[in-house]
Structures are given as C-alpha cells and as structure tokens.
Amino acid sequence: MKLFYNVASPYARRVIVTVHEKGLIDRVEMREIDPWSDPADLLAATPVGKVPALLTDAGALITESALIGEYLDGVGDGPSLLGSDAMLTRARAALAQGVIDAAFAIVIEGRRPPERQWPDWIDRQRRAIDRVLPRVKVQEGRFDLGDIALAACLGYLDFRLPDIGWRAAHPRLADWLDGVNRRPSMIATAPR
Ligand SMILES: N[C@@H](CCC(=O)N[C@@H](CS)C(=O)NCC(=O)O)C(=O)O
Known part of the structure; x- marks a missing residue:
C-alpha cells in the first residue's frame, strides 16, 4: 500500500x-x-x-x-476499530470531522491576503466548533475510529487554533486528549 x-x-x-x-x-x-x-x-x-x-x-x-x-x-491486525455498533462509531467520527472541517476552513481563510478574508465565514466556522464540542462524548479504555477522529480533531485545534481556548471550555475533553496523546500512535503522528 x-x-x-x-x-x-x-x-x-x-x-x-x-x-x-x-x-x-x-x-x-x-x-x-x-x-x-x-x-x-x-x-x-x-x-x-x-x-x-x-x-x-x-x-x-x-x-x-x-x-x-x-x-x-x-x-490490519486485531479487533475491529468500528466496535460493536459501527454506525455509532462512524457517527462519532463524523461529528469530529465536522470540527476538523470547520477548523481547517478557518486556517485556510486566515492564509488569504487580509483584504480577501471573510470574517463572517470565520465566525460561522467558529460557531460550529462551539456547538459541536459540548456534544462530543469521550470513552475511556478504548480507542476506536471515532476516538481516533476526535483525537486528530482536538490535536489540530491545539496545533493551529490554540487561541480559541477549547481546553479551558472543555476540561474533560482536554484531559482525555492528554491521556490518548501518550499512545505511541499519537506520539508518532504529532503535527509539525
Ligand atoms: N474530506 C477529506 C479532506 C481532505 C483534505 O481537505 N485534505 C487537505 C489537507 S489537510 C488537502 O489535501 N488540501 C489540498 C487541496 O484542497 O487542494 C478527507 O477527509 O480526507
């Protein structure tokens, strides 16, 4: 591959x-x-x-x-990362992907020349992030495809948009990310 x-x-x-x-x-x-x-x-x-x-x-x-x-x-090896309820796992991953899409849109918008940026668009993406994060559920003791999407999402917020203050607003999510960040797979893929 x-x-x-x-x-x-x-x-x-x-x-x-x-x-x-x-x-x-x-x-x-x-x-x-x-x-x-x-x-x-x-x-x-x-x-x-x-x-x-x-x-x-x-x-x-x-x-x-x-x-x-x-x-x-x-x-790959091991048990399926879709878990026993594949649709629920996909739905959790899709919610995280919604935040990734919004965060990515903010980052890309910020790369335009200032006079061509659209603040309303950035605000719209920001509102989506603010609506979704309180709805996100974390699970302890497993790391399925939904969790992987969420970890990539929160890691991206840390990497590109630390000023939005998601950690202070969602301390349980921050604790969860800090925990999964210790996995070898997360360490090996830290963004730079
Ligand atoms: N929905 C796609 C999004 C992929 C995507 O937008 N990738 C970005 C990099 S973060 C890219 O390659 N952008 C180049 C472009 O838009 O031309 C996925 O989940 O894989």
Missing part, C-alpha cells in the same frame, strides 16, 4: 494513527507531500489532489480519511 500524506493534515493524521494502531506500519509506503504544490505523483495517483490518499496493493485508489481508515481497519 502507498499512502500520500502531510504531517500537518488532521485528515491524514486520522489515517496514520490507524496505520499504527492496526500494526500496518511495515506494510504502508509513506509518501509525504505538500498537496498545495500539486506534486506530479499525487495527481497521477488521485485526481482529487488531496491528502490523505491510499493506493492499495491491488492498485485501487481510496480517498477520504474515513473510508481509508475503515479499509485499514479491515486489513
């Missing part, structure tokens, strides 16, 4: 944490790229031009972090 990724991408982190958790690190060729510079091999592999993107051993292309995570869960 070949995985196109970027170390700062929260979407890619969801996938790479799963690679580690499923004991697949020796089976995945890791190709670090900057998707914004349109590298030729990324565009040859995926017409979408985004990371993460996975090429399976059979040559199939899988895009979208959630789908790639489920694929890796299926081919």
Whole structure:
C-alpha cells in the first residue's frame, strides 16, 4: 500500500494513527507531500489532489480519511476499530470531522491576503466548533475510529487554533486528549 500524506493534515493524521494502531506500519509506503504544490505523483495517483490518499496493493485508489481508515481497519491486525455498533462509531467520527472541517476552513481563510478574508465565514466556522464540542462524548479504555477522529480533531485545534481556548471550555475533553496523546500512535503522528 502507498499512502500520500502531510504531517500537518488532521485528515491524514486520522489515517496514520490507524496505520499504527492496526500494526500496518511495515506494510504502508509513506509518501509525504505538500498537496498545495500539486506534486506530479499525487495527481497521477488521485485526481482529487488531496491528502490523505491510499493506493492499495491491488492498485485501487481510496480517498477520504474515513473510508481509508475503515479499509485499514479491515486489513490490519486485531479487533475491529468500528466496535460493536459501527454506525455509532462512524457517527462519532463524523461529528469530529465536522470540527476538523470547520477548523481547517478557518486556517485556510486566515492564509488569504487580509483584504480577501471573510470574517463572517470565520465566525460561522467558529460557531460550529462551539456547538459541536459540548456534544462530543469521550470513552475511556478504548480507542476506536471515532476516538481516533476526535483525537486528530482536538490535536489540530491545539496545533493551529490554540487561541480559541477549547481546553479551558472543555476540561474533560482536554484531559482525555492528554491521556490518548501518550499512545505511541499519537506520539508518532504529532503535527509539525
Ligand atoms: N474530506 C477529506 C479532506 C481532505 C483534505 O481537505 N485534505 C487537505 C489537507 S489537510 C488537502 O489535501 N488540501 C489540498 C487541496 O484542497 O487542494 C478527507 O477527509 O480526507
């Protein structure tokens, strides 16, 4: 398998944490790229031009972090990371992905020249983050695909938007993240 990724991408982190958790690190060729510079091999592999993107051993292309995570869960070692209620796990992951999408949109908006930024858009994304985080539930003693998405999400807030103060507003979530941040899979994938 070949995985196109970027170390700062929260979407890619969801996938790479799963690679580690499923004991697949020796089976995945890791190709670090900057998707914004349109590298030729990324565009040859995926017409979408985004990371993460996975090429399976059979040559199939899988895009979208959630789908790639489920694929890796299926081919890797150990019990399924979808748990006993797969739809509930997917729903938890989707909620976390909603926050990732909003945070990512804020970051991208902030990279525009100041006169082309749209403060209402940034505020809208911020309101979504503020609505979702109180609804997020953490679970102790397990680390499934929903938890992995949440860990990537909160790690991204720490990395790119520490000023929004999510830790002070949600101390239980902060404690949970500090706990899972000690997992080897999280340490190996810390954004930089
Ligand atoms: N929904 C996608 C989002 C992937 C995504 O937006 N990746 C960003 C990097 S964080 C990217 O490659 N952006 C390049 C672009 O938009 O051209 C997923 O979950 O995998």
